[in-house]
Amino acid sequence: MAVIQTRNLTYMYPTATKPAIRDVSIKIEKGEFVLITGPSGCGKTTLCRCFNGLIPHFYQGEINGEITVAGLNILEHPTSELAKHVGLVFQNPENQLFALSVEKDVAFGLENLGYPREKMQKRVDWALNLTGIYELRERAPHELSGGQQQRVAIASVLAMQPEIMVLDEPTSFLDPLTAKKIFEVIYELNNTLGITVVLVEHRLDLTAQYSNHIIIMNQGKVVLDGEPREILSSKETRLIGVGIPKATRLYQILKEDDGVKLGKKIPLSSEEMTKLLREVIKT
C-alpha cells in the first residue's frame, strides 16, 4: 500500500520565478526506508515540506498536481491533521524547538494527541533514552549545542511513533558515532514497528545500507528512483555528483576499470565490500 503518492507534483514558492519541484511522481510504500538525495538546492527539502502539508498551507505559493499522504489529500487537510500521521524532523533544529525544557518539547506532540499522563511519561523517557539525552531532560533546548538540539528534535518525533517519519538531514551536527547510533535506532523502528522512513541525506556512507528505496533529485525533478544498489552504482548517479559510499565506489573501480571478478551483490557498506574482497583474495 502506498503511504505517500504524488503525481506530477509541481510547486513554486510565493516570490520565486520558477518551480522548486517539477512534475514529481513518486510512490512510497508502507514500511519502506527511503533515501532522498541530490545536489543542494535540488528540491529535496521542498518535497519533504509537502509531506506534512507545510507546503502549501504554511508556505503558500502555487501547487499543481496530486499528492496523498496516509490516504489524505494534503490540499484538503490542515497540517494539524497530517501531523497525526507524519512526523517531520527539520534540517535546522532551532526551527522546531520552542518549549522551556527538553522534556516538555518531546512531550508536546503527545500532549496534543491527548495521551494519558503515565503513558506519555513512559514514551518520553523511552525517546530520550534512545537518543541519549535523558540527562538533558530538564535543560532549556535553546541553551544546548546544535548536536544536542538535533537529538531533541529527533526524540520529539520518535516519541510520537508516527506512521511516517520524514527526516531532513537529521544528524548533520552530530558526531559520526552518535549519528550512526541514531540511524540504527531509526532503522530498528522501521524494522520492528513498520514505520515508513523518508530520509534526506548527503552522507550516503552512513545511511545507504539501511535503505531499500532511493530517490535522486536534480534541479527540482526526480531523475532516478528505485533499488539502492543498482542506482548507487549507476553511471548517471555519478554524473549528477552524488557522493556514493566509498565501499561502492571501490567496488566499481576494481570491477569496471580493473576487471576484477568481484561478486554480484553491489556493496553499500565496508562489511559487504570486505566480504567480496575475501572471496577473491582467499581462493
Added chain:
Amino acid sequence: MIEVEDVYFTYPNGIEALKGISLTIKNGEFVAIMGQNGAGKTTLVKHFNGLLKPTKGKVSIDGVETTKVSVATLARKVGFVFQNPDHQLFSETVEDEIAFALKNFGFKETVIKKRVSWALNLLGLTKYRKTSPFMLSGGERKRVALASVLAWDPKILILDEPTIGQDYQQKEKLRQFILQLKAQRKTIIIVTHDVEFVAECNPRVILMREGKIVADGEASKILTTPEVLNQAFIVPPQIAQIFFQLSDLGFPRNIIDIYEAREILLKAIRRKTM
C-alpha cells in the same frame, strides 16, 4: 601563527569546556579539529579570533595575545565562518551580505565591488546576487556565509562544520578551494565530523575529548587508529574500515585513500590469480 599555552576555559554556567590545551598552528597549515559533540572544539576555535578569552593560560596570534586586541582588529586577520549560517546572515540580498564586512573594514567602493563579484563567482553564487539569503537552501546559505568572510581575505580562516548540508560536488569544490588557499600560505582550520571529507583532504588532525587533546598528527595515522577514534566518537572512513577488517590477511592498516586502496588490493588479487 597561533600559539595556545595551557588554556582553560569555563563558561559562566560553570561548565569547564577546555582543560589545559596547548598547541601551535604554523602559518600555512591545514588543520582539522575533530571529536565528540561537546568536546570543546568550537570553544577552542572561538579563542583563535578572540570571541572567547581563556579563563587561564594564553592564546597569541602572530605573537600578540588575544586579550590585548579587540575582536574587530583580530577579525581582519582571522575569519570565522559559523556552523549555523543563520547566526551570521542578516542582509536583504546576498550581494549586500558579502559587502557588509568590507564596508565595515573601510574598503573603497570600487574594491568592494570587485571583491563581491570575485567571492560570488568563487562559490557559484553569482545567480543569487540579488536574492535574499533566506530564500536559499541550507547548503547555499552556508556558501553565502563563507563568501562573506573570504571576501575580506583573512590570513587565517576558521570554518566550523563547513561540509554540513553540502552535496558531494560542493564538498569537492570546497576541498579544491582549501588546497588553493593553502597554496597561498593561508592557515585553514576546520572543525568537522565529516570523516570522509577529512580522509580526502589529509590535513593534520587534532582529536579532542572532554576539553583535552587526545591525539594530534597526520590524518592517515589518526583516522586509522581505532582505539583513539572510539574515544572521540569518530567512525573511521569506509576505506580504513575495509583495511581493519582485512588486517588478518596481512594488509597495512593505515590506508584512507581510495586510489591507494585500489593499488594495494589489485596487487594482492593479481598475485592470487596468477
